[in-house]
Amino acid sequence: MRALRRRFVAAAAAAATVLVTAVSTVPAAVAATAEDGIHVVDGRLVEGDGSDLVLRGINHAHTWYPQQTQALAGIKATGANSARVVLSSGDRWTRTSPSEVGSIVDSCTTNRLVCMLEVHDTTGYGEPQYAPGSITLDRAVDYWETLYPTLAGTEDRVLVNIGNEPFGNDAATNARWASDTSAAIQRLRQIGYENTIVVDAPNWGQDWQHIMRDQAGTVFAADPDRNTVFSVHMYGVYGQASTVTSYLEHFVAAGLPIVVGEFGDTHSDGDVAEAAILAETRRLGLGYLGWSWSGNGEGVEYLDIVQGFDASRPTAWGQRLIDGQDGIRQTSQEASVFGDGTDPTDPTDPTDPTDPTDPTGDSCTATLVVEQAWTSGYQGQVTVRVGDEAVTSWRASWALPAGGGVSQAWHGIVSTSGSTATVTNESWNGSVAAGGTVTFGFTGSGAAPTAAPAVVCSAS
Secondary structure: OOOOOOOOHHHHHHOOOOOOOOOOOOOHHHOOOHHHOOEEEOOEEEOOOOOEOOOEEEEEOHHHOOOOOOHHHHHHHOOOOEEEEEEOOOOOOOOOOHHHHHHHHHHHHHOOOEEEEEEHHHOOOOOOOOOOOOOOHHHHHHHHHHHHHHHOOOOOOEEEEOOOOOOOOOHHHHOOHHHHHHHHHHHHHHHOOOOOEEEEOOOOOOOOOOHHHHHHHHHHHHOOOOOEEEEEEEOHHHOOHHHHHHHHHHHHHHOOOEEEEEEOOEEOOEEOOHHHHHHHHHHHOOEEEEOOOOOOOOOOHHHOOEHHHOOOOEOHHHHHHHHOOOOHHHHOOOOHHHOOOOOOOOOOOOOOOOOOOOOOOOOEEEEEEEEEEEOOEEEEEEEEEEOOOOEOOEEEEEEOOOOOEEEEEEOOEEEEEOOEEEEEOOOOOOOEOOOOEEEEEEEEEOOOOOOOOOEEEEEO
């Protein structure tokens, strides 16, 4: 079957004129090297300091709407930690120039977003009747080669998604998915790219024939850096929770990194089990990026997350993705590369080693922040910071306000005993490198604490 997703066609012509700013430079404060960039460890994305990077983001169709320069700030306002940005090589749509790409990366950095860049001209290759003019992955790498001087040194905050949905449903073309994808990865490494590479599934991204699922190990091994992540797009093929679970669990069991690079709550090829996608990615500690911020056309306007690129006007789909159970605001953790926003010399900073109230232990410290509160409850976030030696498990405990409780937690397993709440690591985030951090969130019932309570941390 074919997922029919002809998006933005009508709008593409209107966006033909692009205002390009001067070539941007990588901010010195966050310049990266291969050693401290985002990379894959044991089937998971981690940052240079060893912190888990679980993507919680939104797609933005920049190439058709280059004038919507406020879009990334709007995405950040949802609580997202990442954005997947549509580029064009110039083969099907107006080319996104290196200077324009530099400005996009700068905007992501300013808005403290990990930036996944993708070339859209590859979409549906092999089915010219549905995607005329689509290009090969090899052709997409030609474009990436022109971007290398712009993107070199961005390994700590930019992911390179070689091509969007680069194989349709043509059997002869899809038989080359593994070999063509492997060759494209190797060419990028030869060019000099040290960024994490993201590769899309065939079958218009949905992999309903399990081609990517069955051959991902071969492709991962073909990357000399072993720094490739697989991306599945979940639309109508994933209408059953069991289908979502079995697909994602296959990659986790195989120790291969997987993200849901696109998904909606419904589509022309059927209803989507979006609740299962959100719940299972949370349970398994996997990333997701919803499609898409705004501007969908040709009958799929329902995929818009906000109306008219206005962050204050979320659609029903946007409300579900952003503020619903297991959604972005509830589960997103900002990438550690952007820092925690605190002044290390501030005597009131609970992570300041000179602060006598700092609940410091030999193995780790933990701090709790109340992020938002309402009449009958509140949402909190705890950051666990490991000391001089790596750990394989951790736990954090704190005193609850009188009559309060914890109704749920994400990125940790919660229990309560009397007036004390304790969260321990999940199976996937217990191991933390020396000096690394891991963050979990929770929803508390009752009155929010008026001051951050002392948190006791232990690790082994």
